[in-house]
C-alpha cells in the first residue's frame with residue numbers, strides 16, 4: 001500500500017482548439033512529498049493542476065489519486081481532501097477575509113456555528129501571520145502579500161491531504177516571497193500533506209521542493225530530486241535554472 | 254465563373270457558420286437554464302444567498318421601475334387625450350391607461366429596466382468571478398457554482414420580477430391618474446371607477462406571469478453570459494453587453510408569445 005503514489009499522471013493530454021498545451025504528461029508524487037513544477041509561462045503548469053483537481057477534463061491519459069482513477073463522475077468526491085492556492089488568490093470579494101477562510105465551515109457538510117467558524121478562521125489567519133484585525137476586512141482592502149496569505153489560510157483551513165500552490169510568490173517582493181516560502185514549507189511538513197507547487201522562482205524551488213519536474217512543450221522534460229537541479233545533465237533544466245538566454249528553450253523576443 | 258462560385262460558396266458557408274453558432278449557443282443557454290432549475294429544486298439550498306439576491310433584484314430596483322412607470326403612465330394619459338378621446342376622456346383615458354400599463358407596458362418596461370440594471374450587474378459580477386478564478390475556487394471548496402451562484406439568482410429573479418411588475422402596474426396607473434385628474438379635468442372618483450370597471454383579473458394574472466418569465470430570462474441570461482465570460486476585462490465587458498442585448502430581445506419576443514397565449518381568441 002505504501003508504494004501507491006498519492007498522485008499519478010500517465011499520458012495526460014489537453015488541447016484548447018488547435019493549441020496542444022499538454023502532450024502526454026507523466027508524473028508521480030509520493031505521499032507526503034513536495035513536488036515543484038517549473039517551466040516557462042504558458043507551458044500548461046496551471047492546466048496540469050486543474051486536470052488533477054477536476055476543473056479541466058483531459059482529452060487523453062489517466063490520473064490516479066491514492067490509486068483511484070479520477071473520472072468526471074467521482075471528481076467531486078476528492079475535493080474534500082484538496083486545498084488550492086490560486087495564482088491570483090481567487091478570494092471571494094463579496095465576503096470578508098474570515099468568511100473566505102472559513103468558507104467550508106459556513107455551509108455544507110462540515111458546517112460549524114458562525115462564532116466557531118470565525119474562531120477557526122482567526123486561528124488559521126494567525127498561522128499565516130495575520131492578526132485578528134484583518135478578519136473583518138474585505139479582500140480588496142488587503143495588499144498583494146496579505147491576499148496571498150489569506151488564500152493560503154483558506155487552502156489549509158480544512159487540513160487537506162493534498163495541497164496545490166499555483167505561483168505562490170509571483171508578484172511579491174523578495175522578502176514577502178521568502179516569508180511565504182517558509183510558510184509553505186512549514187505547513188506542508190507539519191500537516192504531513194502531499195504538495196504540488198508551481199513556480200518559476202528558483203529560490204522558491206530550493207526552499208519548497210523535495211522533487212522537481214520541468215514542464216516544456218507539453219511533456220515533463222526532467223524529473224528528479226531538488227539536490228540534482230544544478231547538475232541535472234538536462235539542457236532544459238540547465239537553461240531554466242541558470243536563466244540562460246541560449247539553449248533548447250527558445251526565448252520569445 | 255469558378256471565382257463567382259467560390260465567392261457564393263463562401264457567402265453560404267458564412268451564413269451556415271452563423272446559423273450553426275446560433276444553434277450551439279441556444280443549445281448551451283437552454284442546457285444552462287435546465288441546470289439552474291435543477292439547482293433550484295435539488296438540495297443543498299443557499300437561503301442567505303437567495304435573500305441577498307431578492308434584496309438586490311427586487312428592493313433596489315424599485316426606484317428605477319417606479320419612476321419609469323410613473324412617467325409612462327402619465328405620458329400615456331396625455332396621448333390618449335390628445336389622440337381624439339377628448340370628448341369621452343372620462344372613460345377612455347382611465348381604461349386605456351390601465352389596460353396598456355397592466356397588459357403590456359408595465360411588465361415590458363419593468364423587464365427592460367431590470368435587464369439593464371440587474372442583468373448587466375449579474376453578468377459583470379459572475380464574469381469577473383470567472384476571470385479571477387473565483388468560480389474555480391468555489392469548486393475546489395466542494396461547492397457547486399451553479400447551485401451557489403446561479404440557482405439563488407434565478408429563483409430570486411423569477412420571484413422578484415412579478416412583485417416589481419405589480420408595483421410597475423400600480424404606479425403606471427397612478428401616473429395616468431395624476432395627469433388625468435390634475436391636467437385633463439377628470440374627476441378622481443370617476444377615474445378610479447373606470448379603471449376598476451375595465452381591468453379584469455385575467456389582465457393582472459397575465460401581467461404577473463409575464464413578470465415571472467422576464468425575471469427568469471434576465472437572471473438566466475445574465476448568469477450564462479457571466480459564467481461563460483471570456484478572459485480579461487474585455488471578456489467581462491463583452492459578457493455584460495451580451496447579457497443586456499440578449500435578455501432584452503428575449504423579453505420582447507417572450508412578451509409577444511405570451512400576449513398571443515393570453516389575449517388572442
Ligand SMILES: Nc1ncnc2c1ncn2[C@@H]1O[C@H](COP(=O)(O)OP(=O)(O)O)[C@@H](O)[C@H]1O
Nearest residue numbers: 016019021039040041042043044045046047048
Ligand atoms: N480555459 C482555457 N481556455 C483556453 N486556453 C487556455 C485555457 N486555460 C489555459 N489555456 C491556455 O493554455 C496554455 C497554458 O496555460 P497555463 O497552464 O495557465 O500556463 P502556465 O504554465 O503559465 O500556468 C496557455 O497558452 C493558455 O492560453
Ligand SMILES: [Mg+2]
Nearest residue numbers: 045046087166
Ligand atoms: Mg499558471
